[in-house]
Amino acid sequence: MQPAAFFQSLWRDYVSITPQAQVIHDLFEAADGEVINDHVAFRTFADTPLRLDVLEPIILAMGYERQDSYDFKAKKLRAHSFIHPDPTVPKVFCSELLVDQLSDASQQIIKKYTAEIQEATLDPSVFWSGRHWSMPSWEEYNAVMAESEYGAWLLAIGVRCNHFTVSVNHLTTTSDIREVLNRVKTAGYAVNTVGGEVKGTPEALLEQGSTMADKQTFTFGCGQAHEIPTCFYEFALRHADNQGVVYQGFVEANADKIFESTNAM
Numbered sequence: 001m002q003p004a005a006f007f008q009s010l011w012r013d014y015v016s017i018t019p020q021a022q023v024i025h026d027l028f029e030a031a032d033g034e035v036i037n038d039h040v041a042f043r044t045f046a047d048t049p050l051r052l053d054v055l056e057p058i059i060l061a062m063g064y065e066r067q068d069s070y071d072f073k074a075k076k077l078r079a080h081s082f083i084h085p086d087p088t089v090p091k092v093f094c095s096e097l098l099v100d101q102l103s104d105a106s107q108q109i110i111k112k113y114t115a116e117i118q119e120a121t122l123d124p125s126v127f128w129s130g131r132h133w134s135m136p137s138w139e140e141y142n143a144v145m146a147e148s149e150y151g152a153w154l155l156a157i158g159v160r161c162n163h164f165t166v167s168v169n170h171l172t173t174t175s176d177i178r179e180v181l182n183r184v185k186t187a188g189y190a191v192n193t194v195g196g197e198v199k200g201t202p203e204a205l206l207e208q209g210s211t212m213a214d215k216q217t218f219t220f221g222c223g224q225a226h227e228i229p230t231c232f233y234e235f236a237l238r239h240a241d242n243q244g245v246v247y248q249g250f251v252e253a254n255a256d257k258i259f260e261s262t263n264a265m
C-alpha cells in the first residue's frame, strides 16, 4: 500500500473519534497553508496476534525502516520508531504494553479480550479497523485503569492511530512551539501540561506539545454508556544539530509525557 492512501484512511478513522483534530488542522491550514504531518503513533498489546513484532512487517512493507527502539520501564511499555526514505512521508511510532508485567487480575481481563483477535492475514487496514475484540465492561475498564491508563485506553479504543502531529517546522506564520500551543488553547482546547506544556528543549533537538485527548461516549460491554478519552493532536518542532542536520528521531523523556495525553482530566 502506498503511504498516501495509508494516511488518508488513517486520518478518516482518527478524526471520526477525534473531531478536535479536524478543527485544529483546519485552523492551521487557514493560517499557514498545507499542514504537514511529522508522525503518527499506534499502541498495541504484547504477546498477542497484534504484538509489535507482528505489526512491524506491515509498516516495513510500506517502505519504512526501523529507526530506533525505546523502553518505558515505569509504564511497562516498549516501542520502535520507523522512518521512510521519502522525507515527506510521516514517521511512525509504535509501542506495546508488556502485559505479562501487570498483575494477574489485569492480565486476566486483557487476555479475555485479546483472545478474540482473529489471526487473519494482516494488512495495513489493521490500523484503522477499530477494536479487534469486544468492548470491556465499565468495571473491567476501571480495574485495568487503576494499574495502566494505557492498558485501559487500548482495551476500549483498540489499535488505531492515537495521534497525528503537526510539523511546526513547516508552518509559515510561526516557528515557536509556545505560540502554536497558545493558538490551540485560544481555540478552546486543553493542552497536556505533564512536565510543562512544552516537552523537550532546542538542545535535545525536539520540542513537542499536545492537546489532551478528545472525549467520546462509548457503550461498554455491560450496557452502560460512559464518556472516555479518545485521541489527541500533537505539535513537533525539530532542531538542527551542530552540522546543520535537522534531528528526525524521538526523545524518550518527551514521549514518556506525551503518553499522558490520553489521561482523563
Ligand code: OOG
Pocket (backbone or CB within 6 Å): 041, 042, 043, 093, 095, 162, 208, 250, 251, 254, 255, 256, 258, 259, 260
Ligand atoms: C505515543 C507517545 C510518544 C512522541 O511523539 O514521543 C510520541 C503514544 O501516546 O502512544 O508520540
Ligand code: NI
Pocket (backbone or CB within 6 Å): 039, 040, 041, 093, 163, 165, 234, 258
Ligand atoms: Ni508523538
